[in-house]
Amino acid sequence: MMGNGDSRPGAWHGKAGTAGEIAYQQLKRQILTCELEPSTELRAGELAADTGFGRTPIREALTRLVHEGLVEVRPRQGYRVQEITAVGVREAHELRLLLEPAAVELAIERATDAELEALHDLAHASYDHGDRETYERFVLENRQFHVRLAAYGNRRLASVLERLMEDLQRLYFRSLSFQDTAGEQMHEHHELYDAVIGRDVPTARSICVEQIQASHERVIETLLNDLTGPALRQAHAVLHTQLTPHLRRPHTTSGHW
Template identity: 30%
Template sequence: MPEQRGAMTTRDDRSRPARSMATVLAVPDATRKGNQAYDLMRREIVACRLLPGTRFTEAEVMERFEIGKASCRIALQRLAQEGFVSSMPRHGYRVSPVTVKDVDEVFALRMELEPLAARGAAGRVNRAHLERLEQACRRKITVEMGNQIDFFLEANRGFHLAIAAAAGNGRLYRTLSGLLDEMTRLVALGFGVQGVRPNIENDHTAMIEHLVAGDADSAALVARRHVETFRDMTLEKVIASLRDTAVVAPVRTSRAEGGEP
């Protein structure tokens, strides 16, 4: 009997490495596919090709991206952690809505941080680099409007982050980078759904001149004015898109009505 128990132990030990190896090989593959699905879904959500409020199930995600349940849950867990989707028990998932409050908060922070970045970058920027990005912001390409918005947002993000990088404050750069990522979704919803391209007038050109000249006060003034103007345009387009798509009611209550300002 002792020998039999020893033999069973040996057989169990021999079988463990095979199971462990299979698990080790399966986990990275599921993680890789889950991360790929996350990247694709995140881009769809940020570009508003998946509109705020859209509902979907795990099965739909698995079919669309040709992935298994483990990979699907990895992707959805990451999206939920970053606030892009929310779980609805027994009803799947929903793409997180966009509200007027989101626009207010993102641009309120930009209005404080962009002038700060401009002050720090005055006299330290690469003129040629900023001018290339400015031209890219204005370039009109013969593709559908959604792709035009994508190209504009990429160039615009590069322009503002180049200024933040020149300011030499790493925390400021990272914070603005996150805000610009959030703004991407707001602009895509507002301008993309409405089928129009943002018009930034001559603010970028004026900022370049002041930054190259080392005029920190003027650069900061233009930076703030630029964000204020773009906020008003974005707010108008987002409200119109929310109404048109009936995704979420863009209602802002007043103090008199008993709500938050």
Template identity: 30%
Template sequence: MATAKAANPTKAGTPKRAADVVEKVYRQVKEMAVEYRFRPGERVNEVELAQKFNVSRTPVRQALSRLVHEEFVTFVPNRGFYAREITPEDVRQIYEYRALIECGAYRLACQRATPEQIAEAERLWTEQTSTTQNSEQLGEADEAFHIAITEMAGNPHITTALRDVNAKLRFFRRIDLENPTRCNKTYDEHAAVLECLKRGDPEGAEILRTHIVMSSEHAVEVTKEGLARIFFG
């Protein structure tokens, strides 16, 4: 009996360790996909990734399968996994989708946000941007601000959807924020959204939509610059 009891923790613990490995590999590979370390259309080499992370191919395949569902990679039967392609129209449409999520969340936040939540979002944005030195840091602060507004809607499913969209746009968002005009508008429009939210003013949703949505022409510019960096450094 003693021997049987001693064996149980090991058996129970094995799946958990395997799940931990898959989760770790998933986070690492997703980060590579988010930052476009796989070039669009490039075949993802499972063997190289397994060697890189010192794991078998199984957790790599499981991680890549999750990323297929999240639209970061595609799978071609009998050929393998490929990095997602990206076009200006894709970028524009994802920004459009992001605007729908955030504007809906803003309207709910007008009904549900507390003064304390609004004050905290304002404090964090001011604190983060006071030490911002580059577009990457500003992009992180910008993401955090928009997540904070969305969380005030009180619906975690909306917040999860926005986090997924943010990951798809992160690379291009940083490029967009390198533009001084765009950067200055971000500060002004965030302030305007907060003031509307304090009053429970639905007009803030239109300010937010204008702030987010990208024109077709601008999407072409940002995507071209992004692809040039991906392929030519």
């Protein structure tokens, strides 16, 4: 992660340790780990009673989460956790595909050996299938690996990448339960780390593209598994008619996100 808290341009910042900041961190964690499922209705009064925070800190937290796109306002009804759509997943991965290979190349060109070697532990992170606590740690360490690597080349680019990966985190988290791919994901992270350490730009870019493509397939498969009825039909329509050609690849269940 880049610095303390949310370092994105235009992001909202609360004072560390305030009730509003703590409420924000708690609600955000519950959303990103799917404790609060997509489309869950949120009412400030009920949240205040459930969490022990006052209405004002809860409203401050919800305002920040709306700003970040994790919560939506429903006029005269309160708030709702933002739903996940096939279009949003596709667009996030398309943008990641455009940005991340370039970020990796810049990092290889600009980072010191010590900076790259400092990513070793993050690149070798894993999880235990069926253990949600290890999922949360793995998802965080995965994001830190990609964002810290990108930041060595361009911090603004890394800030955008961090937002993209955070937007997708809920599906990343769910995908770990949907299928056990820990071995494949560790292998691909190791490959990327080795290419970066060896300052092999073409190989690193190629691995990065393959990982993003595999990520897109994994989270879409997870999303389709969660959907039913009209929402499922709509998602299939998006996949079959609007998926950008360079994101298409033969079906696989392996790969890293």
